[in-house]
Amino acid sequence: MSWLPARTALHAASLLTARRCPHAAGTLAASTPVRQLRTCRQPVSPRLLAAQSRRNLWTSSSSQSRSLVELSAKEKAAIERRETRRRDWAIIKKLTLNLWPKNEWSIRARVLVGLGLLFAGKILNVQVPFVFRSVIDALNVDISADTTVWLLAGGLILAYGATRVGATLCSELLNAVFAKVGQRAVRKVARETFDHLMHLDLQFHLSRQTGGLTRAIDRGTKGITFIIGSIVFRIFPTVVEVGMVCGILTYNFGFQYAMVTALTMIAYTWFTVKTTAWRTQFRQAANKADNKSATIAVDALINYEAVKNFGNEKHEIQRYDDALAKYEDSSLKIASSLAFLNSGQNIIFSTALTAMMFLAAQGIVNGTMTVGDLVMVNQLVFQLSLPLNFLGTVYRELRQSLLDMDTLFKLQGEQNTMKNHPEAQPLRLNGGTIRFENVEFAYNPHRQILKSVSFEIPAGKKVAIVGPSGCGKSTVVKLLGRFYDPRGGRILIDGQDIARVEIESLRSALGVVPQDTPLFHTDIINNIRYGRLDASDEELFEAARKAHIHEAVMKLPDGYKTAVGERGLMISGGEKQRLAIARVLLKNPPILLFDEATSALDPHTEQELMNNVNGILQERHCTSVFIAHRLRTVIDADVIIVLKEGVVVEQGTHEALLAAHGVYYDLWRAQQDENYA
Structure with a gap:
């Protein structure tokens, strides 16, 4: 029992005592467990007490474990919802900052003018039913033969037309004024994203498929346009108009009308949001399939020659069609659920209109309202149906746009592992001597590429790095350009550790000719x-x-x-x-790196080109590194470094290495035999 907390043991003892001594139950609550045990008429065996305590503890622990599991599932769902809301608000906040940019007063002025036009348009829009009511009431009189329309309601009819035209003009002017605001925000976010992608490390770009990445950027920037349009032209104006209508109905006819309107808006919005949230899973599945199909198509088109050479057109078409089939299935679910959404929205709104008509008709019967009032109430509420009809579409696309923008901002949040050291200095060249000191590197932990590699490339000299395929030759070039950092050791240029040199100045000093141009x-x-x-x-x-x-x-x-x-x-x-x-x-550049740069040339062109390059190297006194597979292209190198399985096994001139009868000698003989074959 030593492992039982004292409090748990006492609690178990209390329960057991109460069960054994029912008459003492009342006393148990007011006295300590020890006293209860002492006053109980039937003594409790210590062994029985311990057993009962263990049973109670086990039951309590099991129940508690189940509760924790259930609670964890609920908490997980709640946390996910909170995280989604937090992420959505963070996106909207970030976008809002782009709508009110610092030091761009012309954009801010457009925002203020746009808000003025928005309120003016909504005020005019709400006035339309009032003018219409006045027209009806003006005409709802006994009309004699010599009565004219102008006499009864001419001015009101003109006011009706002018009000509608004014509301429309305000809406269109708002579109025109806000166009630049929205496009500037799109441009700013797109530029920031592209800038960030251009500064990410090579590992990020090698791990991403271009088709899916470009599609994510494209959808994200389109999402910005939609969110701005939704908030400025749909959501905010609708909220303003609903508030105005509720206030007008309460002031003129009583709270019942405003209550029906408010409840309708709440029910309509709740149904739309819940149904659209349910439909989001189908949209996400469609997006995933769309990304997949785009990636397959781009991949096949980029590798068009490989597809043709291996005759795999049918295979690529089938892969593309499989992705399209998944997109088709998700799209059908989207269409079916949309029909359910539209039907529910219409039922809610039609019920509200019917209730409003009954209330207004009762008002006419009671003599508190006119026919014009009935028409006005109907038109005020009916006007709300126009923006609300788009609420489902707006919410759905808004959710989708937020998802797309979340993907976009996640790209902006990708961390660049290749950054300048806090104390980085520009590279100061003094000839261009390159030195590797015990460099270790691996693309993944399971395969070491370079193993404690050390060598020196003298300034102004031509140095070749050769060896069997996969020995790490091209990795040397990537490490020199700091596309990767070594996992051990260091690389120096003129005595400066390149890890402490500004990346921009380092790469400006290098000229790289890759094999895949x-x-x-x-x-x-x-x-x-x-x-x-x-x-x-x-x-x-x-x-x-x-x-x-x-x-x-x-x-x-x-x-x-x-x-x-x-x-x-x-x-x-x-x-x-x-x-x-x-x-x-x-x-x-002062340092030239050739990574099998002549592998696609015929021998004659290769020889002429190498003669030119060698002349340039001697003229400019450049430090040059040649990664070579064909050894005859580097026999004139000042130093040849031989790599095998990530280790420097030999280095020296062509003649010295041949005389050593080592790895280089074997490679040379093998290539000579191929040439003579």
Whole structure:
């Protein structure tokens, strides 16, 4: 019993004593458990007391556990609801700040003018039934043969028309005034998101599928437009109008009319919100299927050549159709549930109109209301049906827009793991000596890529890194550009740890020619100029000549204005690589990194290009690193570093490595045998 809390044991003893001594039950509440045991006529065995205490404790614990499980489920649902509300309000708050931007007085002025137009429009809109009532009452008299419309209600009819026109003009002017406010907010959020995505690390972009990402951004920016439009043109005006109508009905005819109106609004809104919340699951499923189909389509179109080469058109079409089938199923559920929503809304509103008509008719019978009053009440309430009819659609799309914007803002909340060190300084180059010191790296914990790698690349020298596939050659380039940070060791350039160097200054000092050349969907001249945006045409042409691409470009019908197609699919692999080399030569960085940059070239073009590149390296005294698979392209390197299974196994000149009869020698012999075969 030592593990039982004293309080629990005493409580158990009290219960047992009360059960054994019914006449003492009244005394138990007023006295301590110890006293109760002493005054009880039938003594309790300590063993029985302990057993009973354990049973009570077990029963209590089991019951408590079940309660905790049930409570946890309820709490979880409540927490999710609170979290959703908190997230929604955070989104609306953030969006509101964009509607009232700092130091943009023209936007703020438009917001104020828009609010004035909104209230003016609603006041005029509510006045329409009043004028209409006056017209009816003016005509509800005995009319003689010489009576004219102008005499009875001419001015009122003109006022009716003017009021309706005024309300419409205010509404349209509000649209025009707020257009710039909404578009500026969309532009600001879209720019912030794109800016954030451009500064995220490589790991984020490699882990995301482009189709789903672009669709999420597109839907998020559209959601901004819808939320602004819903709040400004639907929700807020409707709330203002309902408040005005309830006040008018109470003042003119009594609280019964306002009560019917208010209860109708509450019932209508409750039904709409609950039903729409139920329908949201179908919309989410449709979105998921839509994202999937978009991703499949983009993936297949980007890899069009691979699809064709392997004859997998039917496979891709089937995958796309499967995603579309899921979207179709969700869309059918959306349509069916919409019919239920619309029917319920109409029943609620029609019931309210019927009740209002009975009240007004009773007022006419009692002589407290006129026929014009009945028409006015009907029209006041009926006018509310127009914005309320859209409440379901607005709420549904508002929920969807909030979900889309939540996805968008989550993208903005993605953390960049590659950040400048708090004490980062610009890179100060003094030749460009690169040093790896015991560098460890792995893309995932289960496979080590680099294992305590150490080597030095002297300033102004040409150094090659070779080795079997998967040994970590290309990883060296990514680490140098700080697309990843090593898990151990450090990398230095001219004695400066690149982890403590400003990333922008580091990358501006590097010129990288990757094996898979990235080209933009524009013309050749702009693809080359991307290396240095302020370069002149002559500088650009000179870089193209050195990259052995100028003559090939000039033979094209449109020359440098020729579009290369998305991802450069309209030109050959060799031409893409030469364009990439021209781009880097135009940048003219002090350190050049070539990651199998000539793998797509024929031997003759490759040799001519390498002669040009070597001449440029000697002329500019650049530090250069060549990641090479074909060893004959780097036999003139000052130092060749050989990697195998993430470890530096050899380094030296071509001749020295051949003489060592090691890994490099085996690679060289294997490639020579392939050439002679």
